[in-house]
Structures are given as structure tokens and as C-alpha cells.
Amino acid sequence: MLSKKTKYGLKALTYLARQEGDKPVQISEISEHENISRKFLESILLTLRKNGFLGSKKGKTGGYYLLKDPKDIKMVAVMRILEGPIAMVPCVSLNFYEKCDDCPDENTCSVNKLMLEVRDSTLNIFNNKSLADLI
Amino acid sequence: MLSKKTKYGLKALTYLARQEGDKPVQISEISEHENISRKFLESILLTLRKNGFLGSKKGKTGGYYLLKDPKDIKMVAVMRILEGPIAMVPCVSLNFYEKCDDCPDENTCSVNKLMLEVRDSTLNIFNNKSLADLI
DNA sequence: TTAAATCCTATTTATTGGGTAGGAAAATCT
DNA sequence: AGATTTTCCTACCCAATAAATAGGATTTAA
Numbered sequence: 001m002l003s004k005k006t007k008y009g010l011k012a013l014t015y016l017a018r019q020e021g022d023k024p025v026q027i028s029e030i031s032e033h034e035n036i037s038r039k040f041l042e043s044i045l046l047t048l049r050k051n052g053f054l055g056s057k058k059g060k061t062g063g064y065y066l067l068k069d070p071k072d073i074k075m076v077a078v079m080r081i082l083e084g085p086i087a088m089v090p091c092v093s094l095n096f097y098e099k100c101d102d103c104p105d106e107n108t109c110s111v112n113k114l115m116l117e118v119r120d121s122t123l124n125i126f127n128n129k130s131l132a133d134l135i
Numbered sequence: 136m137l138s139k140k141t142k143y144g145l146k147a148l149t150y151l152a153r154q155e156g157d158k159p160v161q162i163s164e165i166s167e168h169e170n171i172s173r174k175f176l177e178s179i180l181l182t183l184r185k186n187g188f189l190g191s192k193k194g195k196t197g198g199y200y201l202l203k204d205p206k207d208i209k210m211v212a213v214m215r216i217l218e219g220p221i222a223m224v225p226c227v228s229l230n231f232y233e234k235c236d237d238c239p240d241e242n243t244c245s246v247n248k249l250m251l252e253v254r255d256s257t258l259n260i261f262n263n264k265s266l267a268d269l270i
Numbered sequence: 271t272t273a274a275a276t277c278c279t280a281t282t283t284a285t286t287g288g289g290t291a292g293g294a295a296a297a298t299c300t
Numbered sequence: 301a302g303a304t305t306t307t308c309c310t311a312c313c314c315a316a317t318a319a320a321t322a323g324g325a326t327t328t329a330a
Contacts, residue, residue, distance in 0.1 A: 002223040004319065007246055011237075014245045026275070035237035040320050046277070059328025062275040075249070088137040102146075102170035110149045110269035111142055114210070114260075121256040125249075134245035139288065161306075175289055181308070194297025197306045 006082040008036045009044045013053070013078065014134045017070040024056070024063030044082070051081045071132035079126055086126060087119040094123075141217040143171045144179045148188070148213065149269045152205040159191070159198030179217070186216045205270065211261035221261065222254040229258075 011034045016025060027045060031038040045064050048054045055067045066073070079086060080095055090098035091106055092115050099106075106112050146169045151160060162180060166173040180199050183189045190202045201208070214221060215230055225233035226241055227250045234241075241247050 001220075002246075002250065003317095007224065008237075010246050010249075024275095028275090035239075037320060039322080042276080043278095043320090049276095056276065057328085058276045058326075060274050061329065062327080064276090085136075089142065102143075104170075111137075111145050114145075114264065114269060115137065117260055117264075118257055121260060122253055125252055125256060129249065129252075134249060138286095159306095163306095172289065174291085177307080178289085178309095184307095191307060192297080193295075193305095193307045195305045196298065197296085199307090 003083060004040075005044055006079065008034070008041055009048060009082045010078065010134070011036070012041060012045060013048070013066070013073070013131055016054070016064065016066050017073075017131050017135055019065075022065045024061070024065050026063040029063075047081065053078065053081075066131075069132075070135065071130045073131040074127065075129040075131070075133075076123065076126035078131070086123055087115060089115045092116045092119050094119075138218060139175075140179055141214065143169070143176060144183060144217045145213065145269070146171070147176060147180060148183070148201070148208070148266055151189070151199065151201050152208075152266050152270055154200075157200045159196070159200050161198040164198075182216065188213065188216075201266075204267075206265045206267035208266040209262065210264040210266070210268075211258065213266070214261055221258055222250060224250045227251045227254050229254075 012030050015030050015034060019025060027042050028038055030036070030045075031041045034041075045054060045056075049056050049064065053067060053073060054064045056062065056064050076086070085093040085096035087093040087096070089100070089111065090096060091100050091103065091109075091112055100109075103109050103112070147165050150165050150169060154160060162177050163173055165171070165180075166176045169176075180189060180191075184191050184199065188202060188208060189199045191197065191199050211221070220228040220231040222228040222231075224235070224246065225231060226235050226238065226244075226247055235244075238244050238247070
């Protein structure tokens, strides 16, 4: 299941991508338009900023704005920051690899091979989709 | 993330599929070979039985066995029973559909469309994989 | 100087995953 | 028949995580 954090983050990003010009958009504007708890959204935008997707301006007339062109914001990057691993099991994750405590041998593990296939097909989508494609 | 329930269930199924003949296999044998908590596995096998994947025999010499040929046990069916929805959001789920409380219109929702694509590609894999393919 | 915005850390609350407990019911073996 | 060994079933617990909230510090424009 996609976490609400990721879902809200994606919605906020598309909201920003739809803006004309690069005037900062306030949290509350986004939260109202997209029906997201203001405080929760605040923390999400904060992590998106800390990870280089958003810029911000403080004080009156402050807000958030995209740092890159929507077509240069790959879904795979956003997903990894907000949701974490793309893979369904850590043992087939590229960026969050972890060995399973059960499973003595990954090479002969049936679950491993199945989930590898799922990962590849999902990755294929996220690699080839940018924020621009979401609008 | 794939739940351990699903992971263990898949491992148990492949273990059973690898058996010669259809003699019942006891829970404890599977749990030892696959490093799964005995009690937890018990509850998993129970749901697999209640959903028509496994048969069981009680008492001494009892245990579990596959009811169908491994090639007739589709991954998509197993996944839906053990893991639940294939889709990452309820609003694109075929079997577990639910409307999102935020989102006023699914047809114009960017997340919806993206996750629909992911669902389709994952579904495509699970539809075309059977237990036999896991061995 | 005031108001309005982001920034930041910590805390709370709710949900779920993972696992246990304990006994009832059934089947086998002696 | 009785002992033993298995599955069956319901209920419960615990820890981790997700979701959301609190509250003040900092910055900026008017």
C-alpha cells in the first residue's frame, strides 16, 4: 500500500507543477486544494525540500516551488524518498538492500525471483515517468 | 512491502509443491525447513486451506497438501488471499476497490493514473505466474 | 513592529504486522 | 478404550510504523 505521505507528496508536487511562473505557493493553499492536513503536509514538503526537489521562501509571501522542470523530476526518485524501497522485499532492493534472516540462499529462493520480476516492471514505469507525465 | 505472512505462505506452498506424492506434510516439518515460526505458519496454512488452496488431514500422520496441480495455482490468487489488494491504492484496485476521501475526481487524479499503470504491470506478472513457475 | 509564513523537534494517537496462548476436535496406534 | 499426536479455532498481546499534532523559533514583507 502506498502511504499517505507519498500520496500527498505526489499531489503536492503536481499541484506545484501546474503553477504558472515560479512564485512560491503556500502550504495552506495546497492543503486546502488537495484536502490534506496542513501540518502533515508541512512535514512532507519539508522532506521534499531537504532532498532537493523543492525550494522555499520564508516569511510573508513565502511558500514552496519546484527547483527543476517537471520533466526532469523522475518518479523513481520521488518514490524512493517518500515511500522508500521500490521492491516488495529488501533482498531484491537496489537502494535498500537487506538480507532476509530466514532464506539461506537468495539464488534458490522462489520468492526472491518472483519479486525481482515485479521490481523490474515497477522500476521500469517509475524510471520512465516524470512529474510532467502526471499532469 | 510484502508481509511475512505472504512470504511465508509462498514458501510453504512451494515446499508442498516440491513434494513427491500427496502425502500430508506436517506444519512443523515446513516450519523447520523454511525457518518460520510454527504457530505463525499454522495460521497461514489455515487461511490457505479455508481459501481452497490446501487440504488437510487431522491427527497422527496428519498435515497439509496441495489440492491442485501447482501449474493451476495462479500467483494472483495467492497474493490476493495472503497480501490483499495488488494495487498500491484502493481506488485502482479491482477486487478491493475503495474511494479515497481526499480526491474529488478519480478521472483527473494524477496518482490514480500512475498507480493504475503499476497495478497493470504487476497484475500481468501475477496473472501469468503459477506456483509451478516458482519451483 | 507586527503579521504571516516556513522551520524544527518532539510528542501523541491509531493502525497493523507479527506472533502467542490455550484448549477443542479429530485421527491413529497400541 | 485410551494415549498420543496432529490440525482447528478464537482470542489476545506486543512492538513497530504510519498519520497526525503541538508549539515555539526563525525569517521576511509591509
